[in-house]
Amino acid sequence: MSATPVRLQLSATTRGARGKPPRHFVDLTPQERVEAVTALGEKPFRAKQLATHYFTHLTNDPEKMTDLPKASRDVLTGDLFPQLLTATRTLTADGGTTVKTLYHLFDDAKVESVLMRYANRTTLCVSSQAGCGLACSFCATGQLGLTRNLSTAEIVEQVREAARALAAGEVPGGATRLTNVVFMGMGEPLANYKAVMGTVRRLVAPAPDGLGMSARNVTVSTVGMVPAMDKLAGEGIPVTLALSLHAPDDELRSELVPVNTRWDVDDALDSARRYFDATGRRVSIEYALIRDVNDHAWRADLLGEKLAARGTGWVHCNPIPLNPTPGSRWTASDPAVEREFVARLRAHGIPTTIRDTRGSDIDGACGQLAAEEDQ
Missing domain, CATH: 3.20.20.70 (Aldolase class I)
Incomplete structure (x- = not known):
């Protein structure tokens, strides 16, 4: 076994410009979710509806959120559910x-x-x-x-x-x-x-x-x-x-x-x-x-x-x-x-x-x- 020391690497290896991921519903606490939906002009209870779709029904697809008005779906998902993974x-x-x-x-x-x-x-x-x-x-x-x-x-x-x-x-x-x-x-x-x-x-x-x-x-x-x-x-x-x-x-x-x-x-x-x-x-x-x-x-x-x-x-x-x-x-x-x-x-x-x-x-x-x- 070689006794050559291995350098401790704790800093990032730069691989091009990296930005901060866009804000997502999941990043927010329950209270912050309420604040986010009301800031978009929606009623506070919409936050719980979104959470139920995401965490219980496992979907972020607005077409499946049929308990929300179509216009609300588009606004809420467009702002709070950016596509993070492909x-x-x-x-x-x-x-x-x-x-x-x-x-x-x-x-x-x-x-x-x-x-x-x-x-x-x-x-x-x-x-x-x-x-x-x-x-x-x-x-x-x-x-x-x-x-x-x-x-x-x-x-x-x-x-x-x-x-x-x-x-x-x-x-x-x-x-x-x-x-x-x-x-x-x-x-x-x-x-x-x-x-x-x-x-x-x-x-x-x-x-x-x-x-x-x-x-x-x-x-x-x-x-x-x-x-x-x-x-x-x-x-x-x-x-x-x-x-x-x-x-x-x-x-x-x-x-x-x-x-x-x-x-x-x-x-x-x-x-x-x-x-x-x-x-x-x-x-x-x-x-x-x-x-x-x-x-x-x-x-x-x-x-x-x-x-x-x-x-x-x-x-x-x-x-x-x-x-x-x-x-x-x-x-x-x-x-x-x-x-x-x-x-x-x-x-x-x-x-x-x-x-x-x-x-x-x-x-x-x-x-x-x-x-x-x-x-």
Whole structure:
């Protein structure tokens, strides 16, 4: 393993002029929505009607808002529902039950989301940034650099579109609802804290002000931005926290995950434990297993020791077979090594489950999202 230091990249890589997304209904609080519709000359109750169409009926199409006068529909949707996302390519896998969608944003920035249908749940992996500025060396998104943060509405629109497709029966298996959202797409969610928390609040708010999802079914991932993790613990919204660790020792983790030079392994794990203490929600430790890099038996033991030293019942470990990315010099661990890694963690009393990865054949699995036009 090379000891060459990796530069911590936290600033945006400029890719042409980027502006602020236009104001959208979703960006507004319920009171701000009332103020917005009255400013357009409409009655205050129109705000609730719009919210019901968007969050309950999952539509922003004025033609479907038949309980509003035609003239009001055109004015309200024209001002409050600008088109933020345009789907430009869709790829499917697993018999059509895994769907990766490439979206162009209003300024031609690109993001991807991945919808996965299982027997007992449906999960959407959303992007919170176009690109990513944290430069994790094994992640395709991290190699893009950061284009910009997404707005709350741009993130929620990914969710609404997935929920709409499921409700319309467009994914094999018949009509159903979206049950889980994971912030594990493009970007570092806690580096776009305000918009991500705005999204979380829209997801968990009861209808008609939000989608009415359970906070337990929303997962926010991070590579270990400790101040933001601690802030999240104080929000009073018990989402699941997923910490992408990938190495238990600082020397290796600083190479794989450059943010470790700012907040090291112990800093991140201490913060994760504080999150559990504040919320009662068990933390997930994500660990991409890379052949002959971080899959050594002694590293499994070290990880198990560090997790167990912080108590019991607070954590669950998810080793993830490394997903291939173009040009990467690294590959997934040998299955026998993977099994030994899991066994050693369990021997330390750490609940451990190999993460089920889907969509790798369409570059839709963890670490593969690169928003490429042609595949």
